Amino acid sequence: xxxxxxxxxxxxxxxDAAIPRLLPQxxxxxxxKDDAAKRQLGLTGEKKVNYFIDNLAQMYTILHDVYLxxxxxxxQIDSLVIANHSISIVDTKNYKGTITFNTTxxxxxxxxxxxxxxxEYPITQVDNQKFHLQNWLTQHxxxxxxxxxxxxxxxxxxxxxxxxxxxxxxxxxxxGAEIHNRILASxxxxxxxxxxxxxxxxxxxxxxxxxxxxxxxMLKAYGIQPSDILPGVICPDCGLRGMERVYNGWVxxxxxxxxxxxxxxxxxxxxxxxxxTNSKCxxxxxxxxxxxxxxxxxxxxxxxxxxxxxxxxx
Ligand SMILES: [Zn+2]
Numbered sequence: 001x002x003x004x005x006x007x008x009x010x011x012x013x014x015x016d017a018a019i020p021r022l023l024p025q026x027x028x029x030x031x032x033k034d035d036a037a038k039r040q041l042g043l044t045g046e047k048k049v050n051y052f053i054d055n056l057a058q059m060y061t062i063l064h065d066v067y068l069x070x071x072x073x074x075x076q077i078d079s080l081v082i083a084n085h086s087i088s089i090v091d092t093k094n095y096k097g098t099i100t101f102n103t104t105x106x107x108x109x110x111x112x113x114x115x116x117x118x119x120e121y122p123i124t125q126v127d128n129q130k131f132h133l134q135n136w137l138t139q140h141x142x143x144x145x146x147x148x149x150x151x152x153x154x155x156x157x158x159x160x161x162x163x164x165x166x167x168x169x170x171x172x173x174x175x176g177a178e179i180h181n182r183i184l185a186s187x188x189x190x191x192x193x194x195x196x197x198x199x200x201x202x203x204x205x206x207x208x209x210x211x212x213x214x215x216x217x218m219l220k221a222y223g224i225q226p227s228d229i230l231p232g233v234i235c236p237d238c239g240l241r242g243m244e245r246v247y248n249g250w251v252x253x254x255x256x257x258x259x260x261x262x263x264x265x266x267x268x269x270x271x272x273x274x275x276x277t278n279s280k281c282x283x284x285x286x287x288x289x290x291x292x293x294x295x296x297x298x299x300x301x302x303x304x305x306x307x308x309x310x311x312x313x314x
Contacts (some may be wrong), residue, residue: 001057001061001062001201001204002057002062002063002064003061003062003063003204003205003207003208004062004063004064004065004066004211005064006043006046006047006050006064006065007065007269008009008043009039009043009065009066009214010213010214010215010216010271011214011215011216012036012039012040012043013030013038013271014216014218014271014272015035015039015270016036017196017229017267017268017271017299018032018222018224018228018229018272019032019033019036019213020234020239020270021229021230021231021232021234021241021243021268022224022229022230023228023230026228027075027306028223028224031222032222035301040223040287041094042092042094042152044094045065045092045093045094045154046065046078046092046094046154046156048077048092048094048154048155049078049079049090049092049152049154049176049178049179050064050079051176052152052178052179052180053079053081053152053175053179053183053208054178055180056081056083056180056183059083059184060081060082060083060084060085060089060183060200061082061085061186061200061201061204062079062080062081062082062201062204063079063080063082063204063207063208063211064079064080065077065078065079065208065214066079066080066211067211067212067213067214068133068136068137068207068210068211068212069133069212070132070135070136070209071135071259072211073132073295074214075128075129075132075133076129076214077089077090077129077133078090078091078092078128079092080121080133080207081183082198082200082204083183083184083187083194083198083200084187084191084197084198084200085146085187085190085191085196085197085198086145086146086147086148086186086190086195086198087125087133087137087146087147087148087198087203088147088149088150088183088186088187088285089129089130089133089143089147089148089149089150090150090152090179091122091125091126091129091150091151091152091185092151092152092154092176093122093152093153093154094154094155095110095155095158095275096112096155096157096158097110097111097112097158097159098110098111098114098155098158098160099111099159099160099161100162100163100164101121101122101123101159101160101161101162101163101169101173102161102163102164103162103163103164103165103169104164105163106121106123107121107123107305108120108121110121112140122151122173123151123169123172126149126150126151126172126290127149129149130147130149133147134147134163137310140206143197143202144196145191145203146195148184148186149172150173150174150179150181151172151173152175152176152179153172153173153174153175153176154175154176155176156175156177158175160173160175181238187269205206206312209249210290218272220226222253224272226273227267227274229269229272231283231284231285231286232265232284232285232286233259233261233262233265233285233286234261234264234265234268235252235254235255235257235259236257236259236261236264237252237255238252238254238255238257240252240253240254240255242286243259243286244286245285245286245287245288245292246258246275248260250262262285262296262300263296263299263301265284265285266281266284266285266296266297266300266302269281269284270302270312270313273310274312275305275310275311275312275314276297276299276302276310276311277310277311278290278293278294278309280297281293281294281297281311297311302314303312
């Protein structure tokens with residue numbers, strides 16, 4: 001069973017909402033665009049690999065995008081597969097070109113045909129995730145469970161090379177399309193060796209109960225204040241900010257597209273503010289009257305806080 005699906009992560013939601021709403025000269029704008037592209041690439045890679053991991057959903061318990069805290073430290077795991085006798089951590093990497101694992105220098109380099117660049121060593125990353133997960137399991141009286149780590153390569157055209165110990169890398173690094181077979185084979189092996197049968201659904205539920213949502217501090221990371229987020233309904237076709245209010249919707253001044261997407265823009269506002277008031281809604285959507293704002297807020301799925309006279313998420 002899949003207990004937790006992969007959703008668009010909050011940092012990417014915030015970046016995508018902020019980028020079209022900042023002034024073109026905002027200092028961190030180009031860094032934000034780069035980061036959003038990297039996060040989107042990562043998300044696309046995870047979706048590709050999850051397609052194969054989810055083949056195991058009938059037999060095992062699966063949680064995607066797990067974010068836990070142990071001893072004051074947080075750790076994130078792309079996918080957690082709780083099988084019959086073991087748990088597997090899957091970390092997805094989405095690289096174009098040729099990647100080389102250097103087992104002596106503990107270094108990963110990527111050559112995309114134009115440029116060679118270095119990355120944090122993925123083996124060290126998954127070893128750290130394993131260390132934290134084992135601590136978490138110990139704290140939940142589940143220390144006996146064997147934990148495996150895999151690095152899944154999302155793009156089938158990525159060429160994987162090894163400098164040094166090829167066997168060490170081949171135990172951990174797998175092409176995405178092979179991931180479910182590797183987990184299955186390894187778990188069966190643990191079973192044959194007499195590992196205890198796990199209550200995988202119950203363990204999954206315990207993990208789910210403690211899952212948090214990963215977020216970033218936008219002020220710290222990019223210097224964004226909520227007041228930097230500019231108002232206006234954004235055209236879903238051409239991206240122009242400031243669609244014009246017409247009866248029952250908005251029209252784009254540039255491409256003439258009609259849209260009723262105000263709820264999306266309210267959601268953008270609420271990524272940077274805890275609540276929205278009627279007057280902020282008028283300002284943000286460019287509405288002429290309080291009545292229109294109230295009507296839109298009522299339809300937006302938010303709840304009204306009588307005491308503070310504002311609207312917030314359920
Ligand atoms: Zn438009």
